[in-house]
Amino acid sequence: MAAAGAAKATAAAAASPVFRSNQELTRLARSGQLAAARRLFDSMPRRNTVTYNAMLSALARHGRIDEARALFDGMPSRNAVSWNAMIAACSDHGRVADARSLFDAMPGRDDFSWTLMVSCYARAGELDLARDVLDRMPGGKCTACYNAMISGYAKNGRFDDAVKLLKEMPAPDLVSWNSVLAGLTQSGEMVRAVQFFDEMVEKDKVSWNLMLEGFVRAGDLDGASTFFARIESPNVISWVTLLNGYCRAGSIGDARELFDRMPERNIVAWNVMLEGYVRLARIKEACKLFEEMPDKNSISWTTIISGLTRAGKLQEAKDLLDKMPFNCVAAKTALMHGYLQSKMIGDARQIFDGIEVRDAVCWNTMISGYVQCGMLEEAMLLFQQMPNKDTVSWNTMIAGYAQGGQMRKAVGIFRRMNRRNTVSWNSVISGFVQNGLFVDALHHFMLMRRNTTRADWSTYASCLSACANLAALQVGRQFHSLLVRSGHINDSFAGNALISTYAKCGRILEAKQIFDEMVGKDIVSWNALIDGYASNGHGTEAISVFREMEAKKIRPDEVTFIGILSACSHAGLIDEGLKFFNSMEKEYSLKPVAEHYACMADLLGRAGRLNEAFELVQGMQIKPNAGMWGALLGACRLYKNDELAQLAAEKLFELEPHKTSNYVLLSNISAEAGKWDEAEKARASIKEKGVHKPPGLAGST
Template identity: 80%
Template sequence: MPSRNTVSYNAMLSALARHGRIADARRLFDEIPRRNTVSWNAMIAACSDHGRVADARDLFDAMPARDGFSWTLMVSCYARAGELGLARDALDRMPGDKCTACYNAMISGYAKHGRFDDAVALLREMPAPDIISWNSVLVGLTRNGEMVRAVKFFDEMPARDMVSWNLMLEGYVRAGDVDSAAGLFAGVPSPNVVSWVTLLNGYCRAGRIGEARELFDRIPDRNVAAWNVMLSGYLRLSHMEEAYKLFTEMPDKNSISWTTMISALVRGGKLQEAKDLLDKMPFDSFAAKTALMHGYLQSKMIDDARLIFDGLEVRDAVCWNTMISGYVHCGMLDEAMVLFQQMPNKDMVSWNTMIAGYAHDGQMRKAVGIFRKMNQRNTVSWNSVISGFVQNGLCVEALQHFVLMRRDAKRADWSTYACCLSACADLAALHVGRQFHSLLARSGYIGDSFAGNALISAYAKCGRILEARQVFDEMPAPDIVSWNALIDGYASNGHGTEAISVFREMEDNDVRPDEVTFVGVLSACSHAGLIDEGFDFFNSMTKDYALRPVAEHYACMVDLLGRSGRLSEAFEIIQGMQVQPNAGVWGAMLGACRVHKNHELAQLAAEKLYELEPHKTSNYVLLSNITAEAGKWDEAQNMRVFIKERGVHKTPGLAGST
């Protein structure tokens, strides 16, 4: 422009503010040679709209002259930020006659933050309240779920407009009271499209799809919002055929319509159909592409996902994190690290994803390396590295990092305590476990099922089964994991009868056992020598609970029979297995053979173990001992020479990784 006046500057100032470019707006504001009240108000409004209360206040205080709009802006700014005391002070200090808009801003602030008595009191004080004043109170009541009070207030209103009726409809729908919404709708003088769509949304959210469709067909002027609500209603109930038919019938589709349909196809696993629809989409939808990318990653179609990622012109943090998480999920940590290093603005999610990925893969040195590079860490960051140590058997390091977490002033949550209690259990560190129990009680997470379950396991593994039972009894709502932990605790401490008693108690409480439950019960029967009870439980898995036995259940049965010397029956169990025997099954067989000195079956079990665990020669040490005990010295000597040549397998430690 060859020349600019104050009007030009103010227009540009407002444009920058509308697009969120506050820093640019402030620079331009400082350049204006002759700022008028409009300039100041535009800058205050920009700061207010973007939550920059302190900046707005500084500008307001520096104004050479203020008008009614300036005061209204500050009242509104304070009220929206929840600074209701400052907002009321600004309203009270406003010189001259206060405008209705200023009162309405204060009423809206009171109502939004639940101070309805103050909102109504101010409404009564106003010299000339308008319909906006009354609706400001009503919107606070309906959106805060105060429907009983909203109905009373609605009935007292001297006048109502369509906004008033629609607010009541929306309030009933939010509260899930669709019948009351329908009753109110019948009394609306002239419902507009918002009224129709609000009730339609209520029926769809309640799953009353038949009534929704009937209402949809009655809407006189259906807009794209009505079509989209009906489409979402069908998809929410997985009525894919009806949804797709409705989608094809839509006279006008916007980006939401296409993205909703594509996302639904992705959730249903119909990735090719989603891809075909995306190719037909007339809009360039970032959300639709991200949804398909996520679907590909869930199905481990990593190359297809990367193709979409590379084709995106603009990528936000969610998009980057989705792709990085996909690589981690597929075990492609090198590729994940390359992408992580390329990410322009890494957020907390990015760092935590990489830590968890390396920890899960057993690469604790790399996980800790990333953790140490973080400028800021949150509770999830600490939990990722602590749980990684526990998962990899580095329990001392896990507890050490809990101490460091406390020094970093990060608040532990239920996950932190659950991990640390698991570490205490693995270390049989009863004293430390009790300290965590005390911390858990003071933290407020004592009622959390995850932490409670870890506490049960910790006490049980330390041999304190009565304390484990006490924790269980104090839990407000024990879940299946709680019952399983208690049963396993009794079983591992040799209290087979008590474990069975807990199982019966579990049944009496209508808690359905799962596969883990039966591993605990069968283990209890094995340790207590309860053969008949063991067979009864084993048979009831399929008969009463439709659970298919897995290798762990068969291993318990082999151990149960083997301990009693019934090796032939144990071998018959193995031969009749519906699944492939694993090392646990053959290990139980080999152990029983040593106790009862059955050299022939021991030889077979050892050979099977060697096939399953070729690098683990400790099983051959056991076989050598069995052979020597049977007096077959030559075979025993040959076995020891074989072991010496191979070298006894030792599981590599992870301590060096830290």
């Protein structure tokens, strides 16, 4: 009778409106339809704790932690699931203080609550606090809590502590052992991992696959292959792990051979092989494999459409997208990205508008596309319409306005951000540097430090660039010290910025020392040193560095030649400069651009070879710019050639009709030649054109 009554009660509950609504709410939440879930929740006349917990989990899963907390605080009653869901949400999104506050306020903690808090601290690297929570756990500590602490130690590289705790456990299980093993393999400690693996009393397939993944992660495919051969009856995960290793290493032949030998292939194996072909741009093989696939999921479609898009086969990608049997936002976003890369904004927007439920990646792709095309108004309009803006969205808009010279708007967006990360600060700091607002860049670095946001190599590179342009040697040295302490000193970007800073501050020996101490020099490093010697008048040393580049088989680029030609110009090395200029096309297949011709005009002009300079400029295949004519005009004054000065000035006035300094220079040349009428005409032009003011950047804060 009792069993029959219970069954009847269960059936009645299942038939109730609240039960059915809760089921639908859970379905919507799990399928990512948050807005629909919220509408259903708000429309429900009756809600129980299960209803609230379902909505709470949905908000947390989508990163809406503040909304989840507001809902949690308004719950008429809470059970352990409610408290644990909220603690887990805060933990997953790095809100450690909020998680601890909830944990402390929880009326009755269960084993899961303690485990969550240990995991939260461990994930944040607060291992001592995690251990304190573990030690305070009342009664017999659960295995899951021990395992969370062991995993925390292992993932943070404290392997001795992990092993010690493992041995202290009353009853360690395979999860305990595998947690230590996972930490070792994921940290690349393969020698120690092999030793630990051999000491394990019991091993399961997870243990073997962790080792295999470790070899693959370390790039030791020979070791991975040898270890794979030791596995008795490898499962599909084992096969896929080795397959993925071959594909990522570009060993597509070995990958295909392994793929063909697999006793069973799941959809993951097919997708890994497909992605391997796409990664190497072997689109024909990828398309053939795609056609052969017995089953395809959203990853399969997205991979092949992305591959076709990257290969520039946009129409084929579009045709395939039209055949896709289900709705896949990722695949549509991949084609949208391809259109944006090809500046086909209209086609991209058409796809975007046709997507009913857009994720953050979809929104950000479209916004970023507008920004890259300089369509900032359209980007801002879309940004304002975006329902759930993430940090990427905000950072994209900051970078867009900064690159467009609109720093006032960039800073305005930056100030409205609730949560800024390192990229946010870097976007605004580099924006100030790009727009010549160097003091503002350094000021915002100080604000960043006060905000306790961690600087990276990009931050230091931008700030060093600001120091270089301000010739602020002492500040640059402070950044050098910070770089050493931060561990970014070996980064090539930061190292290159240091070279430029010392060189622009006139400390070329210190710049050379930084260059010599750099572990990984790239072409930018060599160019920075050559430019440093050039700007400090050391033409012979710049040429010596260039010759060293050649000896080391490092191919110069266009920037290298700007530096070396400038060095020859400043040092008066005319013949050497001409040889370098002529070698650009002959030896390196580099076509000279405006900056190279400007250097040559300056070089020949300084040497008084004005006719040669004019012939060079007039015989150019590209249109001369103001820099070239300006260099010639300056040389004409130096060598008192007023006739050529008039010709150069006419060309310059066409390009820069409102720049007063050009008219002043011509007036002075005419006056020095005793041509007072010409001098007066030039001065009269100044009054006609008005005083020139260079267009200011859109202001700092």
